[in-house]
Amino acid sequence: MTPDPATHAWAQLQDHDRTWLTGLARQAGPQARLALVGGAVRDALLGHTPLDLDVVVEGAGVEALARASGLPTVFHPAFHNATVTLPDGRTADLVRARRESYPVPGENPRPHPGTLEEDLRRRDFTVNALALLIGPQGPVCLLDEVGGQDDLKARTLRPLHPASLREDASRLVRAARLAARLGLTASPELLRQVPDALELADRTPRLWAELRLLFSEPRPGAAARVLAGWGAGTLLPGLETLEALDRLQRADHPLAPALYAAAALHAAPDPTALAGRLSLGDRPGALLARALSDTYFPEDTPERLLRGVLRPDAAVPLTGRDVLALGVLPGRAVGEALAHLAGLRRAGRVGSPEEERAALRAYLKASHQPDGARGGP
Template sequence: MNGAAQTPGERVWEQLRLEDRTWLAGLARAAGPGARVALVGGAVRDALLGETPSDLDVVVEGADVGTLAADTGLPGLVHPAFGNATVTLPDRRHADLVRARRESYPVPGGNPVPAPGTLEDDLRRRDFGLNALALLVSPDGRLTLLDEVGGLEDLRARTLRPLHPHSLHEDASRLVRGARLAGRLGLTPHPELRRQVPGALEMADRTPRLHAELRLLLDEPRPGRAARVLEEWGAGALLPAGAVERLEALDVRQDTGQRVLAPAYAAALLSAAPDPAALADRLGLGEKPGALLARARSDAPAAPGSAEAVLRALLRPEAYPVLTGRDVVALGVPPGPAVGQALAHLAALRRAGQVRSREGEQAALRTYLAART
């Protein structure tokens, strides 16, 4: 296609993987007369930004989602009560198929109540304008970009705009999701979003889904950016005091070429909490980040560049690579029980503040060995 003449729908289509285009076209044909099949949400947004989407969300109107998923011949899981299904694509990625629906929130902070609806209803129920775009794929191959709420203009302006006056009050998790998007894509908040922040904070403790979004924040490419966005929006209280700075410090390490994995970010977040175990439980982090934090706070040797070493440098800037068993053997300690005795001696000196550098430990070990000969 001539790039200059492409419609927005064609631009999205061209950004998709060939196998995803083939699969979507097959879905549209299998859905039958009168049905509509559309790729929605983040995949459309990212494709319009020039990215190749990985996650696929498909909304179906006028056809049974379970039957359509089964007809693909791909392994998957159908949830008839919710009108959705998840299929596993040949390359092991997952694609979600959902029935077009409307939603209402009888209780702010609670789960929404769904009802059957049109594709347009489904777009209008979403969180932000730039996430409410859809690529309608017709059985005959026609492509139509649906923009019910002005999402294209938001995307051009790189603006994050809630779709409803009570959007963040009804679902405070949208505030964290918005910060994740803003940090990742460099988006600016619409004035309406800023107006709704106090309402979201008011409902934060009554919105269990918010904890899941905070956990997802730790999986962002640069979690510190998303955390700083929350701070700038006046929602820093959703994180422990000092957490933003610690997460940003790990971002800096990534920016300079050092690999920092999600568990290190999770442990850094826990390090700022008055009760790390309680926070880990609320966020569903499991035991690993807490154990990592405990190792980083200990005097146990840590390999250079390891998650423990990275965290230790963050939490204890005065820390240094302590001598290991291999080091003390190289300096003259005979292998065997004497190695443990020498390491215990050095650990006692560290606790007493009598050694404060690797060189100091080496000197102290020489003194220790000389006294034993």
Template sequence: MNVSAEPLSRRAWGQLQPADRDWLVRLARGAGPGARVALVGGAVRDALLGGAPLDLDVVVEGTDAGALAAATGLPFLVHPAFGNATVTLPDGRHADLVRARRESYPVPGANPVPAPGSLTDDLRRRDFGLNALALVVGPDGEVTLLDEVGGLEDLRARTLRPLHPRSFHEDASRLVRGARLAGRLDLGAHPELRRQVPDALEMAGRTPRLHAELRLLLGERRPGRAARVLEEWGAGSLLPGGAVERLEALDGRQDAGESVPEQAYAAALLSVAPDPPALAARLGLGEKPGALLARALSDAPASPGSPEAILRALLRPDAYPPLTGRDVVALGVPPGPAVGAALAHLATLRRGGQVRSREEERAALEAYLRNSPPPPQ
């Protein structure tokens, strides 16, 4: 279905940054006769929902994406395997120029095999109806909204509908991507999506891209919302037990005005994993979340509002700031090796559960000093 009249196409076009509109028109002019340049996917979806898209995905039909990228005069990188290119925009953002293509999955869960195709083919290969909308840009600045799969109706209903009956069987990562979108945009699940959830769970172990989507989930503005969506859809088993509650608790800290970085969410996820290093490796988290988790579980001082302090309040709600070297000196321990010995004694008591507050530590330190031999003169 082509929709060229107001208000949809112009409304979506108006949501783009002026510089992005100018760049897209220049692309269309440079594409040549018979070619088509279209903004696709999430940018069109978000523009129609009233947002201001930042990420630009462009499909080109009837021209070479790499040559078109080179003609922009901007820094670019060509990806020969797919015939695509990535352009670095003047403000530092990246825009993908994708050759229109078809895809097939000879082996479910593996990477798809691309083949040249039309803009219509490219839209029909996508995951959900509301992600299969395109804004075709003409060299004169005219725009046409292209809806080949009923995505506008899905957008009006705010529902996620897979485009193919075997969509999640071929690519189980689409389930996690759908949960991310649902949590971010407050979208509902079409009955066809719910029907395919068992297919995704069956194929999860054979779909490496699913791990990449789970990592992206941790980068959502409210990861707990996306995790809760997965659980409500019957796919909570993709996360360790207890993960949803811990991620939601961090969402609550953000809702209260605190800044919770992605690393803190990743550390919270590791905190409920049976094998944290293995999960970190599968998701490609690196070493920082594990190190952050270790600091949060330790007795080391943590600045108020720091990731360590936020995690400690979540994982050790009864924790308290222990006495420091300055504290024990003020309470009568002479500076020098005696300070380290006193702090080590208090740490042993904390690990054994024999002190549970700073007041109890002070009392224990006083007892320690009474029973300690006087320092040598």
């Protein structure tokens, strides 16, 4: 017997999350409605354990409800939202049910008090517009105002209305992230709206924030491939490099987002402009510079991994250990020999470990001293 969707979704939640949600429902009171919404419900219906919890409240004060839980709370008065830190360190958002209007496409929407159903209809995609209504004893029912369950079963990503991506172009990147992560396919309506999003991209700061989040996806290269397939590949350069990094990912050791950001900078026509738009800071650029240098880095370091993708034919330079193996004693002579080799590399006079060893032997012979004689404390 197929379980009720609400019961199935509820079963995917962690025990302490269920306890917290039912406690909130009791505190909200019988005149209020409280629902788990969006990605948490979507993932639960897919059989995944939701990690990010978003809760919509209708008919009760969000700030008072959040603080009554006794957990650390930050209240955001502009949208009447509260961020609660759960006992395990995750954060959950409590949101007043609202509807929104976009006076200027690309800019932040204006919030207005609304019902739970209106809150669902303001969202981006049908699969994100599902809500699990929760009572003091647990789930009450699954609310589906826009056919999200059917689209989820069909693995289809469909925007809620014809102006969705024009109002908020960042939804295009969010769609690509979801499509790559969950194996969803764009609906014809979504693809029809892609040019609208591209037209508004430069006027939508949230789009660039979504692109930065893309680097934290399990497979950023796959998400970039989705964007390219939808005709939006210009938003994020370096597709081949990002996909090459995807192939290096291991489930037990995911690559740092800075690696992907550095790869995108390398492929960008204007790396400085891209770094500024994405608010990347200095770390990805510094990582890229180290990866492109001739400095030795051990295997599995970010620099070595990125160098292997960007410069697959680059020779691994000799290290101090290699110099010692040629008979040079520990001390100043090792550093001098390495500096000599670095100069030869910059001049293009050596291009392999074998050529470096030959050049080092010639250097030691030219110094008129036997191997090791230049060592010192």
